[in-house]
Amino acid sequence: MNDSKSLKPTFQINPDITFLNHGSYGACPIPVFENYQKWQHKIEQNPVQFMANDVYNDLEISRSALGKYLNCHMDDIVYFPNPTHAVASIIDNIRINENEEVLSTDLEYGSCDRMWFYHSKKNKYNYNRVKINLPIIDKASFLENFWEGASDKTKYIFISHITSGTGMILPVEDIINEAKRRNIKTIIDGAHVPGQLPLDLINLKRIKKNLKKPMKFEQKIYSLLPDNKISLSQMEPHKKLHKILADNHQILSTNYNFQHMIKPLI
DSSP: OOSHHHHGGGBOSOTTSOOOOHHHHOOOBHHHHHHHHHHHHHHHHOHHHIIIIIHHHHHHHHHHHHHHHHTSOGGGEEEOSSHHHHHHHHHTTOOOOTTOEEEEETTSOHHHHHHHHHHHHHHTOEEEEEOOOSSOOOHHHHHHHHHTTOOTTEEEEEEESBOTTTOOBOOHHHHHHHHHHTTOEEEEEBTTOTTTSOOOHHHHHHHOTTOBEEEEETTEEEEEOOOOOSOGGGOOOSSOOSEEOTTTOOEEOSSOBGGGTSOOOO
């Protein structure tokens, strides 16, 4: 049963408190926590074997299973430590010119907002946070309010599927369609979606081929990047791995080609 009485015993949270914030530092359900501990023990038993060899095969299995759950190809999935890292990886790899704009709302997650503010100031473009009129009456009024902030300078849209502070489900399909008509690229923060809404990412990919959608699971982060418009050599990762081949700029570890794990972001 998906109700509070049935779900509460599956968490280890102190029963004397009412815990409302599963977004910033959420706890895991007990079965997830127990499985997580098994993986921790496996790492401790032979850290080098696990990190140098076993982890890559395990990630293949994990991405394959997750792809089936979300209806997308496993090679469209990349794991990150958390949604902030996922969004940061996208922000650092977008191409946006001076005086162009990123259109967003004043409902976005704080850490993502701060990254956009920093990046826009550094690169001299405008991060335009549209003030959303609350309460929202209906979808049509929200969309009218949102698109008032767009202009011929708008190159990207950054918006949440489910907002962090207010828990609203925003009409991302409608935004994607209108953005496509206006030739605007869409970046969606989907951090709370897979555990709460049915999600068919192939269908979203059909709606907008250059959709970028970072999402969050408990202890698992991935980013869907269906539109492969740049080669790996054009992507600048946050962390440089063990070896970079100067002749073709492929990013490699000592014994594993990361090219199929780190997909192009634009």
